[in-house]
Each structure stands twice: as structure tokens, then as C-alpha cells.
Amino acid sequence: MLLPITLTFAAACTLLNLWLAIRCARIRMSAKVMHGDAGNNLLARRMRAHANYVEYTPIVLILFALIELAVGASLWLWIGALVYLVARIAHAFGMDADNPTVWRASGALLTWSIMVALAIAALSVAYTATQEIPAPPALAARE
Numbered sequence: 001m002l003l004p005i006t007l008t009f010a011a012a013c014t015l016l017n018l019w020l021a022i023r024c025a026r027i028r029m030s031a032k033v034m035h036g037d038a039g040n041n042l043l044a045r046r047m048r049a050h051a052n053y054v055e056y057t058p059i060v061l062i063l064f065a066l067i068e069l070a071v072g073a074s075l076w077l078w079i080g081a082l083v084y085l086v087a088r089i090a091h092a093f094g095m096d097a098d099n100p101t102v103w104r105a106s107g108a109l110l111t112w113s114i115m116v117a118l119a120i121a122a123l124s125v126a127y128t129a130t131q132e133i134p135a136p137p138a139l140a141a142r143e
Contacts, residue, residue, distance in 0.1 A: 005073050006065040009081040013057050016085060020050040020092055042096065049095035053088055056111055060084060063118040070125045080114055087111045 027033070027043040037044040068077055087110030094104025 001069065003065055003068045003073075005077045005081060006061065006068050009064055009085075010061055012081070012085055013061060016088060017050075017053065017057070020046070020053055023092070024050055041098070045095045046092075049092045052091070052095075056115070057088075060111075060115060060118065063115075063122055067118065067121050067125060080117060083110055084114045087114065 024043065024046045027040060027046060031038065031040050031043065033040060033043060037047060064077065064081060068074075087107045089107070090103045091107025091111065094101040094107055097104070
């Protein structure tokens, strides 16, 4: 089964991951920093924004794929994917500042909101399915 939302979302997430890496690499090259952050505060913040993205995105992608597999493509999944991407971009820009910003806070809150919505959707799909799912052939043969 083709998963158009998840495939599109995964491609966009890949490009966003590359953008976050390039933001770190540009500072590394200009500051001649090979390892760690060498005390460069902007590099440390950008590394943390990239790491934060890598921490959240895999589980979000998995949930999108499983939900889309279970219920098919829907407008709310497209919107959720777009909101997640915008949230992560906002968070990355917000992390550049020395002080808390609305970009960082809104990016984090939107990310968490999407994750909660996906978790609720996954549980809803799992426990309100009206179709009876047949047992795998190996188990059915034993009955």
C-alpha cells in the first residue's frame, strides 16, 4: 500500500534534517570547530536544535505511517504533517536566540500537540476498529 502522506512527510523531514545539519556545518567551518561546540554558543544551540529534531521526528514519522496505513490518507494527516514541519522550523530559528522566544516556545508546543494528537488517533484507531481482524494463518491453524 502506498502511503503518500508519510512518503511526502518523510522526504520533507529528510530535507529539514539536512538544513539543520548545514546550519551547524556553516558555523563549524567559519569558526574552525571540528568536534563539539568549542564554547561557541550559537553552534551549541544549533547542535541542540538539530539533536532535538532527531529525537522527536522518528516517532512522529512512525505514528504518521501507522495511522495512514490503518485509516488511509486524510486531510487532517496532511495538515498535521505540515504543522509539524512548520513547528520544527520555528523551533530551530527560536533556538538561535540567547533568550526564550515565541518561535522556540510555539515550535515546541506545536510539536507536542501533534504528538499528543497522533497518540490519541493511534489509540482511537487501535481500540475502535469495527472490522474484525483475522488471526494470522499460523494461529488460525491451531484453533
